[in-house]
Amino acid sequence: MLMEPNSVGLVEPRLYAFGSPEAPLVLDSGRTIGPVELVYETYGQPNAERSNAILICHALSGDAHAAGIHDPHDKRVGWWDNMIGPGKAFDTERFWVICANVIGGCKGSTGPQSINPASGKPYGGDFPLITIGDMVTAQKRLLDHLGIKRLFCVVGGSMGGFQALEWSLRYPEQVHTVICIAAGAHLSTQGIAFNAVGRHAITTDPDWQGGHYYGTAGPVRGLASARMVAHITYLSELKLNRKFGRRLQSADRLSYDIHNEFAVESYLNHQGTRFTERFDANSYIYITKAMDYFDITRTYGPLKEAFARKKSRFLVISYSSDWLFPTAQSREIVRALIAGDRDVSFVDIDSPHGHDAFLIDIDQLTRTVSAFLDGSQRSQPLESKPPAR
Amino acid sequence: MLMEPNSVGLVEPRLYAFGSPEAPLVLDSGRTIGPVELVYETYGQPNAERSNAILICHALSGDAHAAGIHDPHDKRVGWWDNMIGPGKAFDTERFWVICANVIGGCKGSTGPQSINPASGKPYGGDFPLITIGDMVTAQKRLLDHLGIKRLFCVVGGSMGGFQALEWSLRYPEQVHTVICIAAGAHLSTQGIAFNAVGRHAITTDPDWQGGHYYGTAGPVRGLASARMVAHITYLSELKLNRKFGRRLQSADRLSYDIHNEFAVESYLNHQGTRFTERFDANSYIYITKAMDYFDITRTYGPLKEAFARKKSRFLVISYSSDWLFPTAQSREIVRALIAGDRDVSFVDIDSPHGHDAFLIDIDQLTRTVSAFLDGSQRSQPLESKPPAR
Structure with a gap:
């Protein structure tokens, strides 16, 4: 403790x-x-x-x-x-x-x-x-x-x-x-736009099923994409640069692999996947919509x-x-x-x-x-x- | 002519x-x-x-x-x-x-x-x-x-x-x-990051099938998500604001609909879908990878x-x-x-x-x-x- x-x-x-x-x-x-x-x-x-x-x-x-x-x-x-x-x-x-x-x-x-x-x-x-x-x-x-x-x-x-x-x-x-x-x-227009991409990724994931996916795996791929794009907006360009730059995952040599070759890519994929373990895709949709709506x-x-x-x-x-x-x-x-x-x-x-x-x-x-x-x-x-x- | x-x-x-x-x-x-x-x-x-x-x-x-x-x-x-x-x-x-x-x-x-x-x-x-x-x-x-x-x-x-x-x-x-x-x-770290999100959306679309989707519909949903996020990076915040602001699609009243309520959202969805009619998802992957690799x-x-x-x-x-x-x-x-x-x-x-x-x-x-x-x-x-x- x-x-x-x-x-x-x-x-x-x-x-x-x-x-x-x-x-x-x-x-x-x-x-x-x-x-x-x-x-x-x-x-x-x-x-x-x-x-x-x-x-x-x-x-x-x-x-x-x-x-x-x-x-x-x-x-x-x-x-x-x-x-x-x-x-x-x-x-x-x-x-x-x-x-x-x-x-x-x-x-x-x-x-x-x-x-x-x-x-x-x-x-x-x-x-x-x-x-x-x-x-x-x-x-x-x-x-x-x-x-x-x-x-x-x-x-x-x-x-x-x-x-x-x-x-x-x-x-x-x-x-x-x-x-x-x-x-x-x-929220700015750009903020709505990024939220819209996230929701698009979730709602076009066939596992979303109109939001009635409980008891199944659910739209984890779409939710991961949504989190990845949002995560970029939470970090400054400077921080991304300092933290990852153009660093590669493997021994500083291009592996010519479609997946996760750059450290920043691997990090975002990891963040996306981890998020799906702790957050619900429908809640992501409803809460981002609430943010879009907010307008004093x-x-x-x-x-x-x-x-x-x-x-x-x-x-x-x-x-x-x-x-x-x-x-x-x-x-x-x-x-x-x-x-x-x-x-x-x-x-x-x-x-x-x-x-x-x-x-x-x-x-x-x-x-x-x-x-x-x-x-x-x-x-x-x-x-x-x-x-x- | x-x-x-x-x-x-x-x-x-x-x-x-x-x-x-x-x-x-x-x-x-x-x-x-x-x-x-x-x-x-x-x-x-x-x-x-x-x-x-x-x-x-x-x-x-x-x-x-x-x-x-x-x-x-x-x-x-x-x-x-x-x-x-x-x-x-x-x-x-x-x-x-x-x-x-x-x-x-x-x-x-x-x-x-x-x-x-x-x-x-x-x-x-x-x-x-x-x-x-x-x-x-x-x-x-x-x-x-x-x-x-x-x-x-x-x-x-x-x-x-x-x-x-x-x-x-x-x-x-x-x-x-x-x-x-x-x-x-x-390309900046942030640029690689946005490309990575796009590729994630495509390669996790079950219709991508490891890239061997020709003769089928292909990963049109993933490609649309990829284009949407990229499209945001092509426009300035100022332009997005001037062009769309927080304008709604329908009569300036919230319709409380998950889909396409804001003009910017509808625009991006449209851009994403149109792109899938003229561009190949694999080419999108290969060309964005080439951009990521470029480093004088x-x-x-x-x-x-x-x-x-x-x-x-x-x-x-x-x-x-x-x-x-x-x-x-x-x-x-x-x-x-x-x-x-x-x-x-x-x-x-x-x-x-x-x-x-x-x-x-x-x-x-x-x-x-x-x-x-x-x-x-x-x-x-x-x-x-x-x-x-």
């Missing part, structure tokens, strides 16, 4: 179910799902008023397991373990940190793999299309259940950043501060006006080498917040790690987030200490 | 065959192919000394049909018709312009679709892997056959630029001038030294919004040429059209190429006028 003093240690995923078939969750599309289950984890303790809650929103392929370990023998920690724990950026000595798997996902929350009450079989391709707003609405139900009236902070990177922004717009009274990392007010302007009108009505404090963070969500996209949000006379901090972190930097370049992120949360605590003191365990 | 005065008009593809099974073409890999057929076209007339020949090298999905029409009813002209013809950049009143389909291709020259003399069946996946050098070696045989001792100019964009550079290094005495457009001394430094040593020994005059052209071959890659070549005390002109053309600009942004390209060819003619006058037709 990880005995590091700054680990949250053993954590247990929990399940919250709501929305009976008679009172289902109404989605932005007008369709409904019910019952809805959400898998979530919590780290740290609530204070008496439950005013110290921080909601962590995960990215496309993330899940509720953001920190700690599930089993004493676990070799892997949660995906943002370096950010969540005693004394870390999201300090579990002070905050009650919560992370839930999004609906549409494949990590325990209701998604295409779940049983469709109408058929008694997995939804598969019959799962309704969802939006970032739907994910947030489901999270709101969880927070109501947990007795949280107002989040001290909602935070996320990439698609998690979309959710954080959506929270501030959909439930403005319930959000004290927002941290939006490596995201934007919408479409839903809430011009950015400036959308944000002007809100009261949250914002921290916006971009990474210099992120070409999936270039810094310009963060600046667009910041300009709108400033124009709307909102309280906003903005940091463009210099990093070679591309879009994935928010999972890797933790030092400056930690300093920035800690300072912002400290400042936010001054503007809204936490009413009481967490109760003793 | 196109009656424009500046069209080369009706052209007829020709075939040149060489390399009997007893005296085959020896490839860079050490493997051999024979017989080898090359489909080519010529525009304009040779002068008496055949010293006015310009070899046009095509890009990945191009072919020998660079200008004019094949049939009076043709609605489409050759792929660089706006650059080749009387009074155009490659002026057929002065120059004898030649374009040949590369080996490994699927437009008439020997490639995976050709009959393997060893089996009496198409090569398919047994076709040997080829290099840019192999393509150039085959072109050299054609030029020998045509009685051309020295090219006045060899020119190409993208993979055509690779071939033009290779010509200057492999046959330095046979090249007076080189025009390298939207290319570089090698690997073959000829450090760039400066590689170019220092050569005598050609160079024109290097890049496009400001090309992110597949960024301007920096052209600058690298230019710096090496200058360091090697070579005669080089360099123009970075400001364009929103990305990598494809060399097929679209013709005005400045025409001015640049014309001025360069005029200057090159002063340094090596064409000995005689073309004979009267």
Whole structure:
């Protein structure tokens, strides 16, 4: 077991179910799902008023397991373990940190793999299309259940950043501060294009079978292709170059083989294959669609006006080498917040790690987030200490 | 029939065959192919000394049909018709312009679709892997056959630029001038990565069948995915944005449909499908591999030294919004040429059209190429006028 003093240690995923078939969750599309289950984890303790809650929103392929370990023998920690724990950026000595798997996902929350009450079989391709707003609405139900009236902070990177922004717009009274990392007010045209290629690879894989492939191998080849192309967009050109360059797999000699001759090719193939072992192809489709749909302007009108009505404090963070969500996209949000006379901090972190930097370049992120949360605590003191365990 | 005065008009593809099974073409890999057929076209007339020949090298999905029409009813002209013809950049009143389909291709020259003399069946996946050098070696045989001792100019964009550079290094005495457009001394790591995704999509398509799919539908789904991802890299983000933005296919309302909801998605799907009607999946694999392999430094040593020994005059052209071959890659070549005390002109053309600009942004390209060819003619006058037709 990880005995590091700054680990949250053993954590247990929990399940919250709501929305009976008679009172289902109404989605932005007008369709409904019910019952809805959400898998979530919590780290740290609530204070008496439950005013110290921080909601962590995960990215496309993330899940509720953001920190700690599930089993004493676990070799892997949660995906943002370096950010969540005693004394870390999201300090579990002070905050009650919560992370839930999004609906549409494949990590325990209701998604295409779940049983469709109408058929008694997995939804598969019959799962309704969802939006970032739907994910947030489901999270709101969880927070109501947990007795949280107002989040001290909602935070996320990439698609998690979309959710954080959506929270501030959909439930403005319930959000004290927002941290939006490596995201934007919408996905770029190029981002939609790359998602479209990924979905094309999956849906044209004969093993997809219209999404009704559970119990069979499923479209693992298409999903691997989809992940490969997406993975390229997560890394900067500089990082790809430094990490692989034109290095060959075998003794620096061309083998004149169609497959995997260059190190970068072999790496991507490996990433693609590994992904199919841990992620569901339908969830990939539904979640990338939700990302494509996200568009603050479409839903809430011009950015400036959308944000002007809100009261949250914002921290916006971009990474210099992120070409999936270039810094310009963060600046667009910041300009709108400033124009709307909102309280906003903005940091463009210099990093070679591309879009994935928010999972890797933790030092400056930690300093920035800690300072912002400290400042936010001054503007809204936490009413009481967490109760003793 | 196109009656424009500046069209080369009706052209007829020709075939040149060489390399009997007893005296085959020896490839860079050490493997051999024979017989080898090359489909080519010529525009304009040779002068008496055949010293006015310009070899046009095509890009990945191009072919020998660079200008004019094949049939009076043709609605489409050759792929660089706006650059080749009387009074155009490659002026057929002065120059004898030649374009040949590369080996490994699927437009008439020997490639995976050709009959393997060893089996009496198409090569398919047994076709040997080829290099840019192999393509150039085959072109050299054609030029020998045509009685051309020295090219006045060899020119190409993208993979055509690779071939033009290779010509200057492999046959330095046979090249007076080189025009390298939207290319570089090698493909970037990211470029290899995108090619790898495309090949993964094709080779994991069950219809690929190890490349032995002729007589069946073939891996059209994988090939479409491959083309879609490549197509994104040919366009600039700016152009994608301007052309499609976040426009929806249907009445600006989300239809909550998994397929083709955004205009950019529909466009890419259309491009992918159309490509499968005109291109062979195996050729796509072989030609992208040849692009991955191309690396002047690997073959000829450090760039400066590689170019220092050569005598050609160079024109290097890049496009400001090309992110597949960024301007920096052209600058690298230019710096090496200058360091090697070579005669080089360099123009970075400001364009929103990305990598494809060399097929679209013709005005400045025409001015640049014309001025360069005029200057090159002063340094090596064409000995005689073309004979009267």
